[in-house]
Structures are given as structure tokens and as C-alpha cells.
Amino acid sequence: MRQVKFSIEETQIGFLNDHGKYGYKDKSSMVRAALRRLMKDLELESLKESADLYAELYKSDADLRTLTDSATSGWPE
16 A cells, blocks of 8 residues: 655544544544545535536426437336
């Protein structure tokens, strides 16, 4: 695993020092878990924004709604 150097605030250092209290074996595993969670959250946020943009486009484009309706015609409800 690669190592990196970064700066954090004193309160964050204190939080990391309590890693065992939160079930992590060391500071690095706690940081990795936090980064994984942040990555998932950012990806989900991006997907939601994309879905909102598509929904707005769909709502404002009558031709797209007509095309969608014709493509789903005859499908079970």
C-alpha cells in the first residue's frame, strides 16, 4: 500500500487517535474507511444530480415524452 502525507486539524488528529473506540485497528484503516464512504457518497450525489437533470429534460421535452410513450406502448402496466 502506498503512503501519502497530508495535513489535518488538531480535532481530526484527536478523532483519529480514538480509532479503537470506533472499531478500527489503526488510524490508516479508519482513514481508508472514511475515504471509501466519501467516494460512495459523492458518486451517489452525482447520480442523483444526473437523474434530476434527465427528469427536468424529460419534463420540458414534449417530443421525448411522446417517443418514450410510443416505445412503452403495449407493455404491461
